[in-house]
Amino acid sequence: MKKIILPLLSVFALAACGEEPAPAPEAEAAEAVVEAPVEPALPAPNQEIFSTVFAASCPSAKPVNTAACRRAGMGSDDVICEYGLGEDEYLRNKATLTAGDGEWVLTDTETVCATGA
Numbered sequence: 001m002k003k004i005i006l007p008l009l010s011v012f013a014l015a016a017c018g019e020e021p022a023p024a025p026e027a028e029a030a031e032a033v034v035e036a037p038v039e040p041a042l043p044a045p046n047q048e049i050f051s052t053v054f055a056a057s058c059p060s061a062k063p064v065n066t067a068a069c070r071r072a073g074m075g076s077d078d079v080i081c082e083y084g085l086g087e088d089e090y091l092r093n094k095a096t097l098t099a100g101d102g103e104w105v106l107t108d109t110e111t112v113c114a115t116g117a
Contacts, residue, residue, distance in 0.1 A: 042099055042102070045069040050081045051063065053104050054083070057109045057112070058112065066088075066091065081094070
């Protein structure tokens, strides 16, 4: 019985390894148009951009010494920046930037500017 099963299994294994013809390419795939990559409307805020926005929004505040910005969450348009003012090298303060009309805008300027005075 074992002598019969072994050859049958090898025949089935070889039959299963046969090549199938490749599917014909679809007409739509051949006419696909490659679109140009979408460029972000605003550059990612860094220390220089945040310092400029902060100085324009809070002219009487101390200048930004250091800053680190990150997105508020996946898909969010807001950016949270932690920063230090004057001689402070630590990120003690927080502010939120949001995308405005082609530029970054500081939100809640009254509270942010009050902490920087």
